[in-house]
Amino acid sequence: MTATNIEPPLAGIRVLALSQAWAGTLATEQLALMGAEVIQVESRSRPDVWRGGYQAPIPAALRQLESAKNGWNVSALFNSVNLHKEGVTIDLGQPAGIELVCSLIARSDVVVENFSPRVMTNLGIGYERLQQVRPGIILLSMSAFGATGPYAYYPGIGGTIEPVSGMSSQLGYPGGPPLNCGMMFPDPISGYFGAAAVLMALYRRNLTGEGQHIDLSMQVVCSTYLADAIVHYSATGEVRPRAGNRHPVHAPHNIYPCRGDDEWIAVAAESDADFAAIAAIAGHPEWSNDPRFATEPARKANEDLLDALLAAWTRGCDSTSLESTLAAANLLGARVAKPSDVLRDVHLWARGVLAEVNHPEAGRFAVATTPVHLPGVPPKVVRPAPLHGEHSREVFARLLGMTAEEFAALETEGITGSGPPE
Amino acid sequence: MGPLDGIRILELSQGVPGPFATRLLAGFGAHVIKVEPLSGDLGRRLPPLASDGAGGEFSPLFLYLNAGKHSIALDAATAAGATVVCRLAARADAIVTSPDALNPGLDQLREAAPAAVIASVSGFGNTGPDAGRRSNDLMAYARSGWASLTGEPGREPLKGPGHQASFHAGSALVMTILAGLLQRQRDGVGPMADVAMLDALAAIGAPALVQSQFNGHDNTRRRSGFPVGPTPAADGYFVLTTSRAHFWRDAMNELGLPELAQDVRFNDPAARQDLYHEVAPVVEARLAQRPRAELFHRLGLLRVPGGMVVEVDELFDDPQLQAREFFETPPGREAASPNLSMPGQPFVMSRTPWQTPAAAPALGEHTDFVLEAAGYSVAEIAALRESGVVA
Numbered sequence A: 001m002t003a004t005n006i007e008p009p010l011a012g013i014r015v016l017a018l019s020q021a022w023a024g025t026l027a028t029e030q031l032a033l034m035g036a037e038v039i040q041v042e043s044r045s046r047p048d049v050w051r052g053g054y055q056a057p058i059p060a061a062l063r064q065l066e067s068a069k070n071g072w073n074v075s076a077l078f079n080s081v082n083l084h085k086e087g088v089t090i091d092l093g094q095p096a097g098i099e100l101v102c103s104l105i106a107r108s109d110v111v112v113e114n115f116s117p118r119v120m121t122n123l124g125i126g127y128e129r130l131q132q133v134r135p136g137i138i139l140l141s142m143s144a145f146g147a148t149g150p151y152a153y154y155p156g157i158g159g160t161i162e163p164v165s166g167m168s169s170q171l172g173y174p175g176g177p178p179l180n181c182g183m184m185f186p187d188p189i190s191g192y193f194g195a196a197a198v199l200m201a202l203y204r205r206n207l208t209g210e211g212q213h214i215d216l217s218m219q220v221v222c223s224t225y226l227a228d229a230i231v232h233y234s235a236t237g238e239v240r241p242r243a244g245n246r247h248p249v250h251a252p253h254n255i256y257p258c259r260g261d262d263e264w265i266a267v268a269a270e271s272d273a274d275f276a277a278i279a280a281i282a283g284h285p286e287w288s289n290d291p292r293f294a295t296e297p298a299r300k301a302n303e304d305l306l307d308a309l310l311a312a313w314t315r316g317c318d319s320t321s322l323e324s325t326l327a328a329a330n331l332l333g334a335r336v337a338k339p340s341d342v343l344r345d346v347h348l349w350a351r352g353v354l355a356e357v358n359h360p361e362a363g364r365f366a367v368a369t370t371p372v373h374l375p376g377v378p379p380k381v382v383r384p385a386p387l388h389g390e391h392s393r394e395v396f397a398r399l400l401g402m403t404a405e406e407f408a409a410l411e412t413e414g415i416t417g418s419g420p421p422e
Numbered sequence B: 001m002g003p004l005d006g007i008r009i010l011e012l013s014q015g016v017p018g019p020f021a022t023r024l025l026a027g028f029g030a031h032v033i034k035v036e037p038l039s040g041d042l043g044r045r046l047p048p049l050a051s052d053g054a055g056g057e058f059s060p061l062f063l064y065l066n067a068g069k070h071s072i073a074l075d076a077a078t079a080a081g082a083t084v085v086c087r088l089a090a091r092a093d094a095i096v097t098s099p100d101a102l103n104p105g106l107d108q109l110r111e112a113a114p115a116a117v118i119a120s121v122s123g124f125g126n127t128g129p130d131a132g133r134r135s136n137d138l139m140a141y142a143r144s145g146w147a148s149l150t151g152e153p154g155r156e157p158l159k160g161p162g163h164q165a166s167f168h169a170g171s172a173l174v175m176t177i178l179a180g181l182l183q184r185q186r187d188g189v190g191p192m193a194d195v196a197m198l199d200a201l202a203a204i205g206a207p208a209l210v211q212s213q214f215n216g217h218d219n220t221r222r223r224s225g226f227p228v229g230p231t232p233a234a235d236g237y238f239v240l241t242t243s244r245a246h247f248w249r250d251a252m253n254e255l256g257l258p259e260l261a262q263d264v265r266f267n268d269p270a271a272r273q274d275l276y277h278e279v280a281p282v283v284e285a286r287l288a289q290r291p292r293a294e295l296f297h298r299l300g301l302l303r304v305p306g307g308m309v310v311e312v313d314e315l316f317d318d319p320q321l322q323a324r325e326f327f328e329t330p331p332g333r334e335a336a337s338p339n340l341s342m343p344g345q346p347f348v349m350s351r352t353p354w355q356t357p358a359a360a361p362a363l364g365e366h367t368d369f370v371l372e373a374a375g376y377s378v379a380e381i382a383a384l385r386e387s388g389v390v391a
Helices: A023-033 A076-081 A095-106 A119-123 A127-133 A158-164 A186-208 A218-224 A227-236 A272-281 A296-301 A303-314 A319-328 A346-350 A392-400 A404-412 B017-027 B060-065 B079-090 B106-112 B137-144 B164-187 B197-203 B206-215 B245-254 B269-287 B292-301 B319-323 B367-373 B378-386
Strands: A014-018 A037-042 A086-089 A110-113 A138-143 A212-217 A253-257 A264-268 A332-335 A354-359 A363-368 B008-011 B031-036 B069-073 B094-097 B117-122 B192-196 B228-233 B236-240 B306-308
Touching (some): A023 A076, A023 A110, A023 A186, A095 A127, A110 A186, A158 A186, A158 A218, A212 A218, A296 A303, A319 A332, A346 B197, B017 B094, B069 B367, B137 B164, B137 B197, B292 B306
Parallel strands (some): A014 A037, A037 A086, B094 B117
Antiparallel strands (some): A253 A264, B228 B236
């Protein structure tokens, strides 16, 4: 079997995504990029919240595009994390909608949902029912705090789970208050753990034929990412203070200002040799003999002064050239990239982490795909996120044998269709 | 019984990302053999070190990352050592290595283990113009775009705390290994894969990348918006989210600000973001009077997401984490490795649950065991020890 004709890992697997926003949505997107057929289910009355609602404005850079007519189809957020999926609409608030979704579940391997813990059961599609509809079904339930425990019914979003997991308490400037990161880290890391859980359940089912129910708490995933702070406290009784960019033992280890507006460079020395090389590049070889900086403990003890000296140097530097100089010398240096810089990162394009999609309403744009690189992953041609209800008719016809008349009747009842309900 | 019972993983990588990944897989049943240099995984000295109360030091992080694994110490730089590794590789379903683990290289491993999943993990990956470049968490945050969005406007951008970037590389490695095992299960042959920390962080910056193109400008570090804060509460800090109209309305009523709850200017999400600074002092003065937990529970009952900032020591008393059985203490080896409380099961699988693994191994603790299982005779093992190939 040559590399070119190996099927992707999840070829032949079908996933029904009853998720919205980011975490469960990302988990299912990763499964799609690994070759699964992923059907994203929304409704007419409640499009995915990341579409921005039916009143969503057309984003500024798309306004001159003829095709960009419907704000809910050209939302940046929705289009960034729903790659390579089919989109259908089903009104789960009506019995006919539940019947329809059960027909799809009967032909699916995996269901992923991120409702509040009671909702699936209240809708009549809890795990017990799903097992009857499709023996061997794998159900992944993702929620802010998990389906059990005193906080189970409390809602959460990435920006509130971050503080409750302990993450915010560890992020901030030395001596400063706790901060949230800039883009809701809890969501995507939970998404990757969710995808991993499904992969394990599939592996196991291939051996035994049995599915299972996975209950994932985003708070738990985030607290797991604090493992180092947790074991440090357990071993020493010390809560590590917020340290900005600093490292427990290495110095320098920080982000320094460069020439220009909001230009910065990350620089770190992991040894005395590293520091001596940086000092030479800075034009101050004498720093490495200075008793205040000659050893790592000395550099840590004098870190404020060291950072000030380095910043005085880097302020006069161009961040891109300085990164090249440091990298060429096998030193740790990286310009702080803004999103528009990341979009131009040739290394990421070469590795397939960035790809271009062609969207029927938003046109061509770049997307971030996956860090998983396997035969067929990511796919050679990455499909854009679906339009609202884009694939309803095709999917129902293909999987359920639904006729055009039957579909039209469901559309009239508002059970399916595209765009705002009448 | 875990989902990965019977899976054998050979770990040749050191430090954080590889060990984090295989630690998670071990908790779900995989048998992980850790090949360490004679001087031990560099991770055994991952700072900050703690004192063991007997004059020595250890790395608590190492003990977390390597719970549940077997350790063999060997000198892979020698031909004999590389041969041992290849023999272990031949018995593995998956092999985790890195560019630093020079010997045996990927070609040799593939020859020894033609059907295994072989995953290499590193900062920048093994392909692309910057393949092989030195990296660490700070560099990954800078290059991936995440640092530019984190921190206060006008001040230096911030990396995420601790080793989160390396853990996230491990998470990408977990997905890769599992998907590779599925391919192997189906085809009889596992793939080679190249996992990069930069890829893992950059990929999850997806929303900002598309926003940049659709909006025509980059997102930047922001002082306020959704959520509000962290902002001072009576006994710590709190994050309020106002991303939906009813969150704003119910939170303002809860804070005793009905006029703000009913102010129609705040119905529109964009306006809530733009106008918040006008009312911030009033809102935050009310927040500053409320104890975190009390406000968190009140808002939770109102179905408003609330974010009390919990400190690391407070996590141990968090009733939700306790109910989820989050903390565990791997048993065993009390004399050499203190019984630490550490993160346990990352999610609940109903049929094939997580099992608390045994404590992290001492260096070379299972050398004999591993070699015997691989078919080496007692005499062969003795010879390997005598010649200094294994310890």
